[in-house]
Amino acid sequence: MDKEYEPNIIAFLCNWCSYAGADLAGVSRFQYPANPKVVRVPCSGRINPMFIVKSLYEGLDGVWVSGCHPGDCHYNTGNYYARRRFALLKNMLSHIGFEEDRTLFSWVSASEGNIFADKAKEVTARIKKLGPRKKLLKNRDI
Amino acid sequence: MADKIVENIRKEAKRILEEKIVDIVIGFEKGTLPYTASPVFIENPDDVDKLIWNRYCHNNLAVYLRNFPDKKIGIIVKGCDSRSIVALMAEKQLTRENIYIIGVPCEGMLDKNKLLEEFGDNPPIEVKEEFLYPSCQYCEHKNPVIYDFLTGEPVQEKEEEPYPDVVEFEKKTLDERWKYFQEEASKCIRCYACRQACPMCYCEECFVDTNSPKWLDPGIDLPDLQVWHIIRAYHQAGRCVDCGACERACPMDIKILWLTRKLNKDVRDLFEFEIGIDPEKVPPLGTFSLYDKEEFLI
Ligand code: SF4
Ligand code: SF4
Ligand code: SF4
Ligand code: FES
Numbered sequence: 001m002d003k004e005y006e007p008n009i010i011a012f013l014c015n016w017c018s019y020a021g022a023d024l025a026g027v028s029r030f031q032y033p034a035n036p037k038v039v040r041v042p043c044s045g046r047i048n049p050m051f052i053v054k055s056l057y058e059g060l061d062g063v064w065v066s067g068c069h070p071g072d073c074h075y076n077t078g079n080y081y082a083r084r085r086f087a088l089l090k091n092m093l094s095h096i097g098f099e100e101d102r103t104l105f106s107w108v109s110a111s112e113g114n115i116f117a118d119k120a121k122e123v124t125a126r127i128k129k130l131g132p133r134k135k136l137l138k139n140r141d142i
Numbered sequence: 143m144a145d146k147i148v149e150n151i152r153k154e155a156k157r158i159l160e161e162k163i164v165d166i167v168i169g170f171e172k173g174t175l176p177y178t179a180s181p182v183f184i185e186n187p188d189d190v191d192k193l194i195w196n197r198y199c200h201n202n203l204a205v206y207l208r209n210f211p212d213k214k215i216g217i218i219v220k221g222c223d224s225r226s227i228v229a230l231m232a233e234k235q236l237t238r239e240n241i242y243i244i245g246v247p248c249e250g251m252l253d254k255n256k257l258l259e260e261f262g263d264n265p266p267i268e269v270k271e272e273f274l275y276p277s278c279q280y281c282e283h284k285n286p287v288i289y290d291f292l293t294g295e296p297v298q299e300k301e302e303e304p305y306p307d308v309v310e311f312e313k314k315t316l317d318e319r320w321k322y323f324q325e326e327a328s329k330c331i332r333c334y335a336c337r338q339a340c341p342m343c344y345c346e347e348c349f350v351d352t353n354s355p356k357w358l359d360p361g362i363d364l365p366d367l368q369v370w371h372i373i374r375a376y377h378q379a380g381r382c383v384d385c386g387a388c389e390r391a392c393p394m395d396i397k398i399l400w401l402t403r404k405l406n407k408d409v410r411d412l413f414e415f416e417i418g419i420d421p422e423k424v425p426p427l428g429t430f431s432l433y434d435k436e437e438f439l440i
Contacts, residue, residue: 050357
């Protein structure tokens with residue numbers, strides 16, 4: 001039982017930047033924790049904020065969303081729309097008393113393999129620090 | 143004052159029905175219980191005497207506008223209801239030409255429950271500010287922002303901090319906020335009256351009703367209730383006009399405006415957007431600025 005707590009994290013990565021950044025981190029053999037489980041999405045603008053809430057409800061310990069830097073979005077503006085949605089969602093979750101560090105957002109480009117690894121470490125560390133999650137969790141075991 | 147308004151409403155409703163400017167007028171008639179008024183739909187000019195106006199006309203009648211797609215509609219609105227019309231126009235849900243707006247400068251609607259508790263069935267002549275609904279206490283647009291006919295002199299608008307309640311709430315600790323949310327959400331019976339009362343909840347299929355994808359279990363476990371509250375409020379981001387109709391419709395007296403008002407405050411602070419003012423302006427989540435703040439990023 002004294003095995004270290006390992007948070008289960010879902011990472012929504014945009015196909016064109018952050019996913020490619022993760023790929024580069026891999027081929028460059030940069031080490032990073034295995035906690036973030038990647039879901040590849042076409043663009044950060046594809047992330048319906050309901051995906052984030054649903055992930056929490058279904059039991060993930062944290063959610064990480066990463067897309068292209070402003071100006072780099074493959075569809076030009078997807079990440080600008082996403083930025084507005086995430087800003088409001090994050091503030092609202094904190095308003096209801098939900099830990100802010102469980103939903104994290106970043107921009108990582110296809111050439112930033114090292115940065116991807118760093119962010120993965122940071123995301124994992126922040127969520128790990130909060131410990132197992134209780135709030136908003138749907139208990140399907142009963 | 144109120145009598146004059148009623149007289150003007152009836153006269154104008156009669157005129158627009160007789161002259162066939164509209165097919166139907168949506169307004170209020172006398173309620174069957176103390177401190178109430180009920181929505182009424184009038185098609186015959188001879189029926190306009192049913193129309194009333196008092197401090198209990200709290201429903202947001204804009205919610206009915208989309209029910210009559212083939213008709214020209216006359217509607218009686220307060221400040222907040224007129225903002226719903228603007229918000230719906232901004233979302234291309236209404237055509238201005240099909241609506242004739244009779245605007246009433248509003249003095250605020252009175253909270254039925256507070257009055258019943260204080261005075262029983264004998265309504266007082268003079269009532270104090272504290273008997274207003276919360277949404278009316280904070281209201282910044284008592285005068286309709288859009289209308290074809292105004293039934294009286296504009297009333298004085300407030301110019302104080304528009305979100306004192308949100309500012310105050312944000313001073314609480316994380317745990318206190320969570321506790322409050324738990325307490326409020328746990329009372330919910332998922333009747334969806336809040337959704338039905340809101341002019342902006344016009345989805346053909348609400349996320350709580352879809353099976354594929356299934357966003358949410360149908361039960362009343364606390365997380366189910368909380369997720370319902372979170373998403374319903376979030377769906378109002380950049381769209382809610384603070385009318386308070388949702389909260390007043392709730393049979394469990396659950397506080398829900400504290401969620402949407404937080405979003406409204408953020409929309410104003412972050413994107414400098416006030417909802418329901420300009421029908422030509424794209425709603426804030428339908429657009430962006432290159433310079434939107436992104437300090438929240440890691
Ligand atoms: S969410 Fe509530 S306050 Fe906002 S527009 Fe809808 S009914 Fe009015
Ligand atoms: S809660 Fe959301 S999905 Fe449901 S009707 Fe309202 S806006 Fe539509
Ligand atoms: S009206 Fe009240 S009880 Fe009904 S679904 Fe909305 S919050 Fe829950
Ligand atoms: S394609 Fe990467 S954010 Fe749009």
